Amino acid sequence: MxxxxxxxxxxxxxxxxxxxxxxxxxxxxxxxxxxxxxxxLLYDMEQGRLSEKILEFIASNIKKEDELVVxxxxxxxxxxxxxxxxxxESATRGDAILKARENLTSIIEKTxxxxxxxxxxxxxxxxxxxxxxxxxxxxxxxxxFVAQAINALDDVNKTINLFASRVREWYSLHFPELDExxxxxxxxxxxxxxxxxxxxxxKERLKELGIKDDVAEKIxxxxxxxxxxxxxxxxxxAIRLISDTGxxxxxxxxxxxxxxxxxxxxxxxxxxxxxxxxLGARLIALAxxxxxxxxxPASTIQVLGAEKALFRALRYGAKPxxxxxxxxxxxxxxxxxxxxxxIARALAAKLAIAARIDxxxxxxxxDELREDLEKRVEEIKTLYAKPPVKPERAVKAxxxxxxxxxxxx
Amino acid sequence: MIRALRVREHEAxxxxxxxxxxxxxxRLATVNMAPGIKVYGEQLVNxxxxxxxxxxxxxxxxxxxxxxxxxxxxxxPGIKVLYLGVxxxxxxxxxxxxxxxxxxxxxxxxxxxxxxxxxxxxxxxxTNVVPLLADARFPSKYAHIVxxxxxxxxxxxxxxxxxxxxxxxxMFLKKGGWIMMAIKAMSIDVTKAPxxxxxxxxxxxxxxxxxxxxxLHLEPYDEAHAFVVAQKx
Ligand SMILES: C[S@@+](CC[C@H](N)C(=O)[O-])C[C@H]1O[C@@H](n2cnc3c(N)ncnc32)[C@H](O)[C@@H]1O
Numbered sequence: 001m002x003x004x005x006x007x008x009x010x011x012x013x014x015x016x017x018x019x020x021x022x023x024x025x026x027x028x029x030x031x032x033x034x035x036x037x038x039x040x041l042l043y044d045m046e047q048g049r050l051s052e053k054i055l056e057f058i059a060s061n062i063k064k065e066d067e068l069v070v071x072x073x074x075x076x077x078x079x080x081x082x083x084x085x086x087x088x089e090s091a092t093r094g095d096a097i098l099k100a101r102e103n104l105t106s107i108i109e110k111t112x113x114x115x116x117x118x119x120x121x122x123x124x125x126x127x128x129x130x131x132x133x134x135x136x137x138x139x140x141x142x143x144x145f146v147a148q149a150i151n152a153l154d155d156v157n158k159t160i161n162l163f164a165s166r167v168r169e170w171y172s173l174h175f176p177e178l179d180e181x182x183x184x185x186x187x188x189x190x191x192x193x194x195x196x197x198x199x200x201x202x203k204e205r206l207k208e209l210g211i212k213d214d215v216a217e218k219i220x221x222x223x224x225x226x227x228x229x230x231x232x233x234x235x236x237x238a239i240r241l242i243s244d245t246g247x248x249x250x251x252x253x254x255x256x257x258x259x260x261x262x263x264x265x266x267x268x269x270x271x272x273x274x275x276x277x278x279l280g281a282r283l284i285a286l287a288x289x290x291x292x293x294x295x296x297p298a299s300t301i302q303v304l305g306a307e308k309a310l311f312r313a314l315r316y317g318a319k320p321x322x323x324x325x326x327x328x329x330x331x332x333x334x335x336x337x338x339x340x341x342x343i344a345r346a347l348a349a350k351l352a353i354a355a356r357i358d359x360x361x362x363x364x365x366x367d368e369l370r371e372d373l374e375k376r377v378e379e380i381k382t383l384y385a386k387p388p389v390k391p392e393r394a395v396k397a398x399x400x401x402x403x404x405x406x407x408x409x
Numbered sequence: 410m411i412r413a414l415r416v417r418e419h420e421a422x423x424x425x426x427x428x429x430x431x432x433x434x435x436r437l438a439t440v441n442m443a444p445g446i447k448v449y450g451e452q453l454v455n456x457x458x459x460x461x462x463x464x465x466x467x468x469x470x471x472x473x474x475x476x477x478x479x480x481x482x483x484x485x486p487g488i489k490v491l492y493l494g495v496x497x498x499x500x501x502x503x504x505x506x507x508x509x510x511x512x513x514x515x516x517x518x519x520x521x522x523x524x525x526x527x528x529x530x531x532x533x534x535x536t537n538v539v540p541l542l543a544d545a546r547f548p549s550k551y552a553h554i555v556x557x558x559x560x561x562x563x564x565x566x567x568x569x570x571x572x573x574x575x576x577x578x579x580m581f582l583k584k585g586g587w588i589m590m591a592i593k594a595m596s597i598d599v600t601k602a603p604x605x606x607x608x609x610x611x612x613x614x615x616x617x618x619x620x621x622x623x624x625l626h627l628e629p630y631d632e633a634h635a636f637v638v639a640q641k642x
Contacts, residue, residue, distance in 0.1 A: 008553035045553055072549040092549055093579050102557035102583055124536050131528055131540040138521040266522045364529040
């Protein structure tokens, strides 16, 4: 009876004797093998699976009475399940394997014929690819989480607006002048929740809440001469319930944005790098997942989120929309109207590429994509610097319905 | 920005440099293996045709340890390192600079998000870096990739970190090889005084057959962190 050791390396599998000398080997790596196949093979091993051929190789090199030491538990179990007669033991503290591991590159050179320098660059490439694959796999399952989170963010925003209008209207009974002086909803909530009575408004307290000097001054002045009704503690408590919730919603909003940003780094780093996490997440949500987004043609990505306008166009022969949610990108909405359609097309084309890289390879190439896009936008800006001269047109009939920002033409 | 004037190699550590600035201040640095590329917003300076990356001791415990007078630094050009907990690559990138093209760094990290960052900022540009998305508590999961190494550098902030580090060292560390370990007192056990945690972790290493050669506190660069160097005898 002899102890033998299974020693696996990225390029070959070995059976070692007790002194760590290879007594047999099986080449994993062949010149004919593609990088993808090789990566897949290593991936399977990590999952505790070995191919038929490797099993055969092991079987033909151990005798019935031999004991085979395998470092990884899962692989050990896999081998004993598949080779009925093998006596497998799991152990991670064998001098034999450590010794072989110390001579790894020379063993590889002798058996597989790959020189150390070449070996290292192979392993570097293989692991870069394998790790990208694994990171992508973890992320893949998370795209729908991101889609939900962006929808939740929209809900939160709507609720903030709803509560803000309510608190403004309600608190205005006591201090109507404040409504115009404080534009930011969050600041308004802060004043109501933290100070409450207009008689308690002082410059110091307002500044503590982050209100600007001059605004604070105006508020204090207005408070002194306000025409609003008096407020009891009892009434204020009720208003505060909603105002406090408003503040809480702002903090939820920030957490959600942070979550989306971090998750997008994992799920779709190229889309994130190109258009930012929020817009990117919104596109994924609208498409119904990263994979689906990656399969859409650029022309569809261009109008995602403008479905209403698109159907209207199809039905009534109106002009089709030039952009959907990608309108939110500053490159588009900060540009003059007549350039927007062209910029939208260029952006959608880059987005389609980014989505495909994110869904299928996981490399990071957003910086190049963004540079290309910026170049193209520069071109558009110089080529179409002036608005086109409009041909005379018949007055078009206005169809009802509110226009959405994202659907403007 | 203040200009860099001169550079000299560190007295004790090859490929670690000290850059002198106009205002008389001195900073640690390494020669950038991936010219033009920053990993964590560090300053790049050009002196004598070489690009140096300023090494921030407040961001990197190894730099902190060097400034605190670390005596043994087994990380030298051409050696092999197994790095546990590479995160997005702040310290690993400097280690990669020191190792140079003939060395190799096997970098283990289990959080996919930071691993992605590590790949795109560090591993993609550096041929001496091999990324491994894996849990350092289960070394047999990457045993088919990693060869025997001269140094295991561990910064994984885990309770019972020493046990896992010793498990890795048993499998991968050459005889006479070194363990370098940052011990974060707080994340191991908040209820105990920091020094007690350090002691326990060092005891564990000793019991597993690794001789502690050096231990230092990282203040002011890092609060409640100790840095331990041990050797496989
Ligand atoms: C303090 S950070 C490392 C910083 C890095 N050493 C540097 O100096 O740039 C700790 C990292 O270890 C990782 N980590 C913690 N436990 C781990 C484990 N069991 N396996 C792999 N990585 C782990 C964490 O995800 C985190 O990214």
